[in-house]
Amino acid sequence: MEQVTLYPLKFEPIYQYRIWGGRRLENLLSKPLPPKDPIGEAWILSDRDDQPSKVSYGKLKGKTIKWLMENAPEKLMGKFAGQFKRFPLLLKFLDCQQVLSVQVHPSDDLTAYIPKGESGKTEAWVVLETGDKAIIYAGLKPGTTEQKLRAKLDEHKVADDLAHFTPVIGDSVLIKAGTVHTLGDVVVFEVQENSDVTYRLYDWDRIDEKTGKPRDLQVDKAIACIDFNKTDIKPVTLVIKSEVPVQREIVIRNEHFDLCRITGELPFMVGKEATPHVLICVDGKGDLEHNSDFYSLKKGDVMLLPASIGACPFVPKGEIILLELALPE
Known part of the structure; x- marks a missing residue:
C-alpha cells in the first residue's frame, strides 16, 4: 500500500442531465455546466463505481475517492476504516427546475428490492434557493392506503394523496427510506446513503425530449417499498447546540449521518480527531x-476533511453559513 499524505480535499463536480433539471447550478459551482442540457444534479462526493469523484487540486489531483478508500483507508476514515467498502454517503446539489418524479427508496431491510452491492436509501435535503412554484411533497396524506393510491394513479391524480408544503431557504427535510417524496422549483443540498436505488411511482405524464418517450415507472416495486405510516413530513426543527463563538445547530442526526449548521463570523473549529468530516459552504x-497552509472555501464548495488531519481552525471572511457532516459514532 502506498504511503499517502492526506490534506483537506475538494472534488470535481460530476454533472448529470435530468429531464427536470435547469441551469441554476452555474450560480453555485465554478465548473461550467455542459451547454444547453438541463442539469439536475451535481454529484460532489461520489464513491460510485461508474462515476467516482476525483480530487481537484494538490498532489492527489485526479485520484478518485475509491482510490483513497483503497490506498489510505485508515488516514481517510480513521475509526471507521474497514467498516465500509466504499465511502458510505453520496453528496449532491440538485436543481429541480421542474417537479421530479414521485418516487420512493427501499429501506435496508427490504433486501428483495435492493440490487446486489447496493443498500437502502435514506436522504436529507437543505433548501438553498426557491422559485415562485417551489414545493416539497414528503409523505402520504394520513389515511392513504395502497388501494386508494392505486386508484389515484389510474386517474393520474396521485398528487391528491401526497402531503406537501411550500419550502423556504434554510428548511431541512429528512426523507427516511420508505417515504413517498418529490420536490420542484428549488435548489437543494442532498446527503444520502451511498445508493442509487429509486423506484418511480409517477412521472407527471411527461415525455423525455431526448428519447421522445416517457420514462419508465416501477409502480409495483415502489408500492412494495412504501411505508404507509410515513405521512405529512415537515421540515425538521433545528436544535441549538452552542452559540459561542458561532452558532451551531443540530440539523439531522440519525444512524446514517449527522448534519450540523454553523453560522457566524468569528473563527471556530471544524473536524474531529480520528473521524472524517465534510464541510459544505452554503453562504459566505x-x-x-492545516499544517500552516490555508484552504479556501466559498459558497458552493465542498471539502472533505480526512480523519488523519483532526480538528482544524476555520476563519470566516465575514459571516458564513457552513454545514458540517459526519458519520455517527
Missing part, C-alpha cells in the same frame, strides 16, 4: 488552516 467564504 473563509479559510481552513
Whole structure:
C-alpha cells in the first residue's frame, strides 16, 4: 500500500442531465455546466463505481475517492476504516427546475428490492434557493392506503394523496427510506446513503425530449417499498447546540449521518480527531488552516476533511453559513 499524505480535499463536480433539471447550478459551482442540457444534479462526493469523484487540486489531483478508500483507508476514515467498502454517503446539489418524479427508496431491510452491492436509501435535503412554484411533497396524506393510491394513479391524480408544503431557504427535510417524496422549483443540498436505488411511482405524464418517450415507472416495486405510516413530513426543527463563538445547530442526526449548521463570523473549529468530516459552504467564504497552509472555501464548495488531519481552525471572511457532516459514532 502506498504511503499517502492526506490534506483537506475538494472534488470535481460530476454533472448529470435530468429531464427536470435547469441551469441554476452555474450560480453555485465554478465548473461550467455542459451547454444547453438541463442539469439536475451535481454529484460532489461520489464513491460510485461508474462515476467516482476525483480530487481537484494538490498532489492527489485526479485520484478518485475509491482510490483513497483503497490506498489510505485508515488516514481517510480513521475509526471507521474497514467498516465500509466504499465511502458510505453520496453528496449532491440538485436543481429541480421542474417537479421530479414521485418516487420512493427501499429501506435496508427490504433486501428483495435492493440490487446486489447496493443498500437502502435514506436522504436529507437543505433548501438553498426557491422559485415562485417551489414545493416539497414528503409523505402520504394520513389515511392513504395502497388501494386508494392505486386508484389515484389510474386517474393520474396521485398528487391528491401526497402531503406537501411550500419550502423556504434554510428548511431541512429528512426523507427516511420508505417515504413517498418529490420536490420542484428549488435548489437543494442532498446527503444520502451511498445508493442509487429509486423506484418511480409517477412521472407527471411527461415525455423525455431526448428519447421522445416517457420514462419508465416501477409502480409495483415502489408500492412494495412504501411505508404507509410515513405521512405529512415537515421540515425538521433545528436544535441549538452552542452559540459561542458561532452558532451551531443540530440539523439531522440519525444512524446514517449527522448534519450540523454553523453560522457566524468569528473563527471556530471544524473536524474531529480520528473521524472524517465534510464541510459544505452554503453562504459566505473563509479559510481552513492545516499544517500552516490555508484552504479556501466559498459558497458552493465542498471539502472533505480526512480523519488523519483532526480538528482544524476555520476563519470566516465575514459571516458564513457552513454545514458540517459526519458519520455517527
